[in-house]
Amino acid sequence: MGFDAIIVGARCAGSPTAMLLARKGYRVLLVDRAAFPSDTMSTHYIHQPGVARLARWGLLDRVAALDCPPISKARLDTGSFVLSGSTTPESCDGDAYAPRRALLDKILLNAAVEAGAEFSEDFSVEDVLTDGARVTGVRGHNRSGLTVNVRAPIVIGADGLRSVVARAVKAAVYKAKPALTCGYYSYWSGLHVEGAEVYLRPRRVVGAWPTNDGLTVIYVAAPRGEFGKFRAAVEKNYLETISQLPSLDARVHGGRRVERFSGTADLPNFFRKPFGPGWALVGDAGYHRDPITAQGISDAFRDAELLADAIDDGFSGRQPIGAALAGYERQRDRAVRAMYWFTCYFAAHLEPPGGLRLLDALRGNQAETNRLFRMLAGTTPVTSFFSPGHLLRLFVSGYLAPKVAAQQA
Ligand SMILES: Cc1cc2nc3c(=O)[nH]c(=O)nc-3n(C[C@H](O)[C@H](O)[C@H](O)COP(=O)(O)OP(=O)(O)OC[C@H]3O[C@@H](n4cnc5c(N)ncnc54)[C@H](O)[C@@H]3O)c2cc1C
Incomplete structure (x- = not known):
């Protein structure tokens, strides 16, 4: 059978791209070197824009049926004060979810196969095939070690950070910043969290949220430069950080860690052509981008839609394929520009731009606190939250007005 597209990598980016192209009637070959269900490194928090796409694709019910609680509340503990609010956008009643990747990725893969994509697992791509001018397919080997060449008009690399496809085509890198953080996480039973909890402490950010089977995932982020020290005694350093968070520490002591620690410092920030x-x-x-803002899954879902639409535009003749794919790049870069800035700042300083002074200005202002959480969720634009006019209003209402009122009293 001839294929219209070969997709390398069958997780958050590859499977939805395969599903969407197959639903448009294209013949898709999806390959992955892993066998599914398969876990991967991630704390798997899906913000509302990602959840909205799952709903649009008809897959949210499957995720919600996994004994995975919806997340609508958020709590940000700065050590001096706590901001609590809602991550739910005003315009809809969507929640966030944090399903384990072995479960989520299998749902996405099943949806691609149901849509008509052909899937080969245990298939490792080694290189792309070319005719000298363009990529024409892939060379890989299957589980029995047999080398296989497959051809299609387009090869899509959905093969993650260390993409073999990107390396083979020498995709140009831009706006790159080195890794800024490292992090470790594990899963706890008997530990209740009320929605998503985030703790800011000097040189540490801790995130905790509920996932499947009554478990809670807790992630500890530290500066990249501390990775060697952290890795030398992971449990000690992880628990030492949590011991500085009395409300979480008490619950950790009452709960039980049920999995080993996972962690990495391989968290560079970059765009590839x-x-x-x-x-x-x-x-x-x-x-x-650094996982500190938990945007990767939602980004992958959005880009799967943008890319599938662009390929359809090109293949159907509505636009030259080059122009359609250039549009995909433009839309992707525009969609993430401000969040990329915010993520890199947050990762570099382990506090948001404006620091505790900005967060302090939100105290007692529920509408603005919710707006902060929506900005973190990606439903309020970063540019509007950090616009000079909005910052000025926050400064006046949260800092200046109380001071003047105190002087008048
Ligand atoms: C510690 C950590 C925590 C994170 N937490 C969150 C979070 O809470 N929320 C969030 O949204 N994002 C989070 N992320 C980011 C998120 O996990 C990624 O953005 C997301 O997994 C990207 O999906 P992907 O499909 O592009 O790539 P991947 O998930 O990396 O999948 C790539 C696939 O390609 C396959 N592959 C690779 N090479 C080949 C080859 N040569 N041949 C065949 N197959 C190949 C791999 O087997 C893999 O299955 C986190 C990341 C890390 C590291």
């Missing part, structure tokens, strides 16, 4: 003759990149393969 996501297309060229006969190839495209989607998900982490094309854009990677």
Whole structure:
């Protein structure tokens, strides 16, 4: 059978791209070197924009049926004060979810196969095939070690941070920043969290939220430069950080860690040129950012839609394929520009731009606190939250007005 597209990587970026192209009637080959269900490193928090896409694709019910609680509340503990609010956008009643990746990725893969994509697991791509001018397919080996060549008009690298496709086509990198944080996480039973809890402390950010089977995932982020020290005694350093968070520490002591620690410092920040003759990149393969803002899954879902639409525009003749894919790059970069800035700042300083003074200005102002949480969720634009007019209003209402009122009293 001839294929219209070969997609390398079958997780948050690859499977939705395969599903969407197959639903449009294209013949898709999806390959992954892993066998599914398969876990991968992630704390798997899906913000509302990502959840909205799952709903649009008809997959949210499957995620919600996994004994995975919806998350609508958020709590930000600065050590001096706590901001509590809602992550739910005003315009809809959507919640966030944090399903385990082995479960989520299998749902996405099943949806791609149901839509008509052909899937080969345990298939490792080694290189792309070219005719000298454009990519024409992939060379890989299957589980029995047999080398296989497959051809299609487009090869899509959805193969993650260390993308083999990106390396083979020498995709240009831009706006790169080195890794800024490292982090470790694990899962706890008997530990209740009320929605998403985030703790800011000097040189540490801790996140905790509920996932499947009554478990809670707790992530500890530290500066990249401390990775060696952290890795030398992971449990000690992890628990030492949590011991500075009395409300979480008490619950950790009352709960039980049920899995080993996972962690990494391989968290660079960059964009890759996501297309060229006969190839495209989607998900982490094309854009990677620190996980501190938990945007990767939602980004991958959005880009899967943008890329599938662009390929359809090109293949159906509505636009030249090069112009359609250039539009995909433009839309992706525009969609993430401000969040990329925010993420890199947060990762570099382990506090948001404006620091505790900005957060202090939100105290007692529920509407603005919710707006902060919506900005973190990606439903209020970063640019509008950090616009000079909005910052001025926050400064006047949260800082200046109380001072003047106190002087008048
Ligand atoms: C510690 C950590 C915590 C995170 N927490 C969150 C979070 O809470 N929320 C969030 O939204 N994001 C989070 N992320 C980011 C998120 O996990 C990624 O953005 C997301 O997994 C990207 O999906 P992807 O499909 O692009 O790539 P991946 O998930 O990396 O999948 C790539 C797939 O390609 C396959 N592959 C690779 N090379 C080949 C090859 N040569 N041949 C065949 N197959 C190949 C791999 O087997 C893999 O299955 C976190 C990341 C880290 C590291």
